[in-house]
Amino acid sequence: MSYVKGLRCRECSRHYPKEALFVCEYCFGPLEVGYNYDKIKEALTKDVIESRPKNLWRYRELLPIDGKPTDGLNSGFTPLVAAHNLAKALGVKELYIKDDSVSHPTLSFKDRVVAVALSKAKEFGFNVVACASTGNLANAVASQARAARLKSYIFIPSDLEMTKIVGTLIYGPTLVAVEGNYDEVNRLCSEIASKYKWAFVNINIRPYYAEGSKTFGYEIAEQLGWKAPRHIIAPCAGGSLITKIWKALKEFKEIGLLDGLNTKMYAAQAAGCSPIVNAVKENSDIIKPVRPKTIAKSLAIGNPADGYYAVNTVKESGGWAESVSDEEIVDAIKLLAETEGIFTETAGGVTLGATKKLIAQGRIPKDEVIVVSITGNGLKTQEAVIDKIGKPIKIKPSLESFEKLVNA
Numbered sequence: 001m002s003y004v005k006g007l008r009c010r011e012c013s014r015h016y017p018k019e020a021l022f023v024c025e026y027c028f029g030p031l032e033v034g035y036n037y038d039k040i041k042e043a044l045t046k047d048v049i050e051s052r053p054k055n056l057w058r059y060r061e062l063l064p065i066d067g068k069p070t071d072g073l074n075s076g077f078t079p080l081v082a083a084h085n086l087a088k089a090l091g092v093k094e095l096y097i098k099d100d101s102v103s104h105p106t107l108s109f110k111d112r113v114v115a116v117a118l119s120k121a122k123e124f125g126f127n128v129v130a131c132a133s134t135g136n137l138a139n140a141v142a143s144q145a146r147a148a149r150l151k152s153y154i155f156i157p158s159d160l161e162m163t164k165i166v167g168t169l170i171y172g173p174t175l176v177a178v179e180g181n182y183d184e185v186n187r188l189c190s191e192i193a194s195k196y197k198w199a200f201v202n203i204n205i206r207p208y209y210a211e212g213s214k215t216f217g218y219e220i221a222e223q224l225g226w227k228a229p230r231h232i233i234a235p236c237a238g239g240s241l242i243t244k245i246w247k248a249l250k251e252f253k254e255i256g257l258l259d260g261l262n263t264k265m266y267a268a269q270a271a272g273c274s275p276i277v278n279a280v281k282e283n284s285d286i287i288k289p290v291r292p293k294t295i296a297k298s299l300a301i302g303n304p305a306d307g308y309y310a311v312n313t314v315k316e317s318g319g320w321a322e323s324v325s326d327e328e329i330v331d332a333i334k335l336l337a338e339t340e341g342i343f344t345e346t347a348g349g350v351t352l353g354a355t356k357k358l359i360a361q362g363r364i365p366k367d368e369v370i371v372v373s374i375t376g377n378g379l380k381t382q383e384a385v386i387d388k389i390g391k392p393i394k395i396k397p398s399l400e401s402f403e404k405l406v407n408a
């Protein structure tokens with residue numbers, strides 16, 4: 001039983017069949033999956049969801065597959081950590097970390113989108129999956145394609161962090177390092193996608209892939225006891241995640257799983273790549289592309305595909321946007337580690353760094369529920385902090401040597 005009605009243009013609302021399409025023939029707007037919410041409302045109750053295994057498919061009626069889920073059966077349902085120490089450090093009352101740094105299997109929220117994309121690609125009959133990636137998507141596609149017995153072609157900018165390259169190559173995909181930035185990689189991939197019959201998860205399968213991000217939002221609401229928080233801060237690269245968290249909360253309200261919705265969405269970017277934040281601050285919905293220069297490589301998309309929708313999400317929800325310098329990113333990574341014992345990657349530093357600023361500015365009040373979206377694991381971007389965390393203290397293998405240290 002599928003609850004998907006078909007695809008719909010986000011700009012002109014024209015309808016399309018549920019095929020591997022992604023752009024409107026008439027206005028070139030992006031296509032989005034449309035659902036039959038009346039039917040979903042009957043099928044998907046809190047009891048039904050709570051009775052299911054703790055993975056992202058517990059919300060399967062709201063995800064765009066027709067048959068049974070085949071991939072990512074252990075992905076999702078990451079912890080929502082009540083971050084008391086961090087709340088105290090920031091001077092706020094109630095703050096949570098939605099922690100996808102421990103996502104199965106590749107330690108970033110991209111496991112969610114890939115779970116949905118590969119399940120859908122198989123339904124469409126593709127044998128090869130591919131992607132243009134800033135790193136985490138490469139890890140997730142390479143890993144999950146192996147488990148799904150699919151061949152994968154992965155395209156990355158050649159200057160990616162070593163750990164993200166190793167964390168891709170280990171699965172044995174065809175990894176192509178393009179001498180250019182992500183936007184150039186993406187442009188090349190669009191050309192390849194129009195010529196080769198492959199499932200490019202974030203190009204021709206994008207409408208389906210992007211729906212996987214909604215599960216991040218569903219889980220926040222379920223884990224807060226079927227309530228939406230007042231404030232959610234999310235990192236933006238292409239701008240899809242923040243848009244889909246917002247869509248998720250609106251859907252939960254629509255099908256009666258939330259009584260009300262009073263959430264403000266905040267976009268976080270690195271100062272060296274902040275086209276979405278710039279547009280919000282200039283009160284414009286025109287995204288001016290930038291040339292990225294930041295240590296937050298997973299967010300380094302200068303021309304974000306969903307930038308316009310990310311800006312609209314912020315506006316519609318009454319939120320705001322903030323950017324942070326590379327130094328602030330590192331400080332925030334350390335703050336999260338030292339308060340909550342969570343090691344996040346540079347993207348998490350961006351999100352927490354922006355949260356800190358938004359609280360200090362009074363944009364986010366101190367006495368309302370705040371959720372910080374931590375989307376990736378710090379072990380993947382060790383280069384960013386290696387020179388800023390001190391060194392182990394060397395001693396001789398003797399008690400004397402140790403006590404010299406203790407007493408020093």
Ligand SMILES: *Cc1c(COP(=O)(O)O)cnc(C)c1O
Pocket residue numbers: 108109110136137235236237238239240241242298299345347348375376
């Ligand atoms: C891809 C990515 C994002 C941003 O995702 P978009 O949907 O492209 O905005 C955030 N955090 C991490 C760690 C990512 O890898």
Ligand SMILES: [Zn+2]
Pocket residue numbers: 009010011012013014024025026027028029
């Ligand atoms: Zn259209």
